[in-house]
Structure formats: C-alpha cells, structure tokens
Amino acid sequence: MAENRRFILQRRPSGTPAAEDFALVSEPLPELADGQFLIRNHYASLDPAMRGWMDDAPSYMPPIPLGTPVRASTVGEIVASKSAEFPVGAWVSGLNAIEEYSIGMAGGFSQIVDISIVPSPTNFLSVLGAVGMTAYFGYLEVCQPKPGDVVLVSGAAGAVGSLVGQIARIKGASKIIGIAGGPEKCARLIERYGYDAAIDYRGKSVDQLTAAIAAEAPDGVNAIFENVGGDILDAELNNLAMHARIGLCGLISEYNNPGEKTGARNIWQLIVKRATMQGLLVADYVPRFGEGITEMAGWLREGRLVFDEHVDEGIDNALPAFLRLFSGTNDGKMILKLS
Structure with a gap:
C-alpha cells in the first residue's frame, strides 16, 4: 500500500512558526468510500492566511486541529x-x-480544471486560482473602482498585489502607487507590473511613510487595497481622499506577532474623509469564480496581465518555503512542489 507523507501541525506556533511546531510523517492510505476519490497532489499553495489557521482563535475558518496536516490549496x-x-x-x-495524497468527495472543495489551457498546473494556484480571484473580486467588488482613481496597494509585489495594480490599470485608474520592501521589488513594480510609482517601506516611520504617499498623491488616494496593516495602514489612512474606499485583504505585518496586535491608530480619518473600509474574503465569490477566470484568462491572452510564481521543491521544505512569505524572499506566488 502506498504511503502518504503529510506535513503535520503538532504544536500551535507562538510568533514565527518553528520547526518544533510541525512534523513530517508517513501514513498508509485509507481505503476509499463510495463517492470519494484520491488526489495525487502535485503542488500546494503557500499563503499568509495559513498562519492564522494555525492559531486557536476565532476566524472565518476553524483552526487546524493539532495532529492533522496543514490546510492548503492544492492542484493534482x-x-x-x-x-x-x-x-x-x-x-x-x-x-x-x-x-x-488527499481524499476528495463529490460536493466538497475540489473542482476539475483543464490544465491544457494553461502553461502550468500551478497557474490554478496563482493567477487563475484563489490568488487571482482575490485580486479580481477584491478590487472590483470591494474597492469599487472609478475611472480616474488614484489607487494605492500595499504588499504590491506579492502574488495578489501585483495583479491588483494591473487590474486597476485595465479599469482606468489615473495613477497606481505600490508599497513594497526593498529596491528590487520596487523596481519590479514599475518595470514589470506597470505601477506608476513605488514606495519602499523599509526603514520608514509612520510619518515618513505618510509623507512619501502624500508626495505621490497630493490630493489623496481614492482606493486602497490593503495587504499589510500596521504602520503602513496608519500612513495610508493619513492620505485618504474624500469618500475613499479601502479593501482590507490581509494584515501580514501582524500575523507572527506573539503579543497584542497593534491595530490601526488613525481610524478617525475614516470619519474625517467619510471613507469606507471593508474586509474581503475570496470564499464569498466561489460561485462566481468562472466569471473571474474567464476574464482574467482573456486578459492573459491579450498580454494585459503578467504574473510570477516562486516554486520551491519537496514537502520536507514546507516550513522554509512558507516562511519566505514573511521574510519577503519569494519572487512571486509561493508554491510548493510536492511530487
């Protein structure tokens, strides 16, 4: 009988996950029941949200039970x-x-995909997967774009942020500003993803970030796609245009904070500028994924979208690959090749 290697959560992390929080085990495959099917996972998606699922805390999904494999999107x-x-x-x-290997069930979370329409099956974990749909529906439905908007994206060089900036261009934004960490990522925002301006957040205080955003958007920002939180969100709140819209996708700067969360301190600006901030979760749009995939695939064929994937190999490299998301050493959507 085939063995199944599984990356198990054996202890809840405190702060940044450590090797002792996990175990790599081999288990025999169980027999299939009626209605079930066995998936040979070729690739797993590594996403910041997974860190929140490891905590025993209220969330939009239940915590990963200890002694079970780390939840992740896969294609296989x-x-x-x-x-x-x-x-x-x-x-x-x-x-x-x-x-x-994973066991699926008709009516469950798995859907059949046509890998003949993409260069690589990994694309269903990036531009045509939950990442792409987060960018597509998050920007269009939550940020409610209007022609001529000045748009600001934090975590702009990441898998979601890099797509949001390009979608904003397609939808008629007048200026697109990205916030990223380090000169290389800032250069990539402009040279590859079509951003008009890039701000390097590293080494900057809230006041310095506030000034840097104001220099690029002197009349304020109309739409913000937020992935980071913390000081970056505080600086953004200081630069809102009247009736600005903020789509709150993630708060990656706080996921590994073992103490109390910092939170945003400039919420008052939502009142001053009569702005809105709305949380977004891609799961809300699953019934409409076909719509998003069709349009995103069309933009890809037309050469209006580019995307990058960072693939590390081997299930035994799951933890260092996952931690790339928080150190910023990945260049594109973080994916783990399992087979």
Whole structure:
C-alpha cells in the first residue's frame, strides 16, 4: 500500500512558526468510500492566511486541529476514484492540505480544471486560482473602482498585489502607487507590473511613510487595497481622499506577532474623509469564480496581465518555503512542489 507523507501541525506556533511546531510523517492510505476519490497532489499553495489557521482563535475558518496536516490549496491528479463525477486522470484544484495524497468527495472543495489551457498546473494556484480571484473580486467588488482613481496597494509585489495594480490599470485608474520592501521589488513594480510609482517601506516611520504617499498623491488616494496593516495602514489612512474606499485583504505585518496586535491608530480619518473600509474574503465569490477566470484568462491572452510564481521543491521544505512569505524572499506566488 502506498504511503502518504503529510506535513503535520503538532504544536500551535507562538510568533514565527518553528520547526518544533510541525512534523513530517508517513501514513498508509485509507481505503476509499463510495463517492470519494484520491488526489495525487502535485503542488500546494503557500499563503499568509495559513498562519492564522494555525492559531486557536476565532476566524472565518476553524483552526487546524493539532495532529492533522496543514490546510492548503492544492492542484493534482485523480489516481483512484469511486465517484463518477471525478474520474481517474482528471486534474482538480481545491482546499486540501500539505500532503502527497488527499481524499476528495463529490460536493466538497475540489473542482476539475483543464490544465491544457494553461502553461502550468500551478497557474490554478496563482493567477487563475484563489490568488487571482482575490485580486479580481477584491478590487472590483470591494474597492469599487472609478475611472480616474488614484489607487494605492500595499504588499504590491506579492502574488495578489501585483495583479491588483494591473487590474486597476485595465479599469482606468489615473495613477497606481505600490508599497513594497526593498529596491528590487520596487523596481519590479514599475518595470514589470506597470505601477506608476513605488514606495519602499523599509526603514520608514509612520510619518515618513505618510509623507512619501502624500508626495505621490497630493490630493489623496481614492482606493486602497490593503495587504499589510500596521504602520503602513496608519500612513495610508493619513492620505485618504474624500469618500475613499479601502479593501482590507490581509494584515501580514501582524500575523507572527506573539503579543497584542497593534491595530490601526488613525481610524478617525475614516470619519474625517467619510471613507469606507471593508474586509474581503475570496470564499464569498466561489460561485462566481468562472466569471473571474474567464476574464482574467482573456486578459492573459491579450498580454494585459503578467504574473510570477516562486516554486520551491519537496514537502520536507514546507516550513522554509512558507516562511519566505514573511521574510519577503519569494519572487512571486509561493508554491510548493510536492511530487
């Protein structure tokens, strides 16, 4: 019987996850029940949200139970099936775990994907997966773009942020400003992703960040796509245009904070500028993924979108690959090749 290697959460992290929080185990594959199918996971998506799932805290999804594999989106091939809807040989993407094999069920989280329409199956974990749909629906539905907007994106060189800036261009923004860490990422924002301006947040205080944003947007910012939080969000709040819209996608600067969360201190500016800040979760738009994938795929064919993927290999490299998200050493959507 085949063995299944699984990346197990064995202790809840305090601050930055450590090797002692996890275990790599091999377990025999169970027999399939009627309606189930066996997925050979080829790739797993590594995302900042996974850090929150490791905590025993209220969230939009239950915490990962200790002793079970770390939850993750995967793409892979069906190698055995007792479901007529999911035949052997089909490729599927869905929410599974960092493990070499996952068991799916008809009516569950997996959906069949056509890998013949993309250069790599990994694209269903990046531009045509939850990442791309987060950028697409988060910007269009939550930020409510208007022609001529001045748009600001934090975490702009990341998998989601890099796409948001390009979608903003397609939808008629007059100026797109990105915030990223380090000169290389700032250069990539302009040279590859089409941003008009890039601000390096490293080494800057809230006041310095406030001034840097104001220099690029003297009349304020109309739409903000927020991925970082902390001091960056505080500086953004100091630069709102009247009736600005903020889409709150993530707060990556606080995910590994073992103490109390800092929170935003300039919320008062929402009142001053009659602005709105709304949380966004891509799960709300799953029924509309077909719509988003169709339009994003069209933009790709037309050469209006570019994207990058950073693929590390081996399930035994799961932790260092995951930690790249917080050190900023990944160049594109972080993906782990399992097979």
